[in-house]
Amino acid sequence: MNLFDELCSDKILELIEKKNEKFPYYDTSVDECWLVIVSDMNSIASRYTFIQDKEHLNEVKSPFHKIFHLENLCGNLTSIK
Numbered sequence: 001m002n003l004f005d006e007l008c009s010d011k012i013l014e015l016i017e018k019k020n021e022k023f024p025y026y027d028t029s030v031d032e033c034w035l036v037i038v039s040d041m042n043s044i045a046s047r048y049t050f051i052q053d054k055e056h057l058n059e060v061k062s063p064f065h066k067i068f069h070l071e072n073l074c075g076n077l078t079s080i081k
Helices: 009-025 054-059
Strands: 006-008 034-039 050-052 066-071 076-079
Touching: 009 034, 009 054
Parallel strands: 006 050, 034 066
Antiparallel strands: 066 076
């Protein structure tokens, strides 16, 4: 395993919290609002092959109807909520 093989679930939860704060400013005319978090695999700093402690993501509280994590190199998609 190298330095960039895992993404801690705490970082994802932290990002979701930041996005939750902006939720009231998004378009309210839609029935659902989804959040898609993308790990940019073109950047060496965000190359992850799996999410560490993924079970912590099951406890996420968010006004978003659905939340996904997308790893854009191979297209791996993880449903968080």
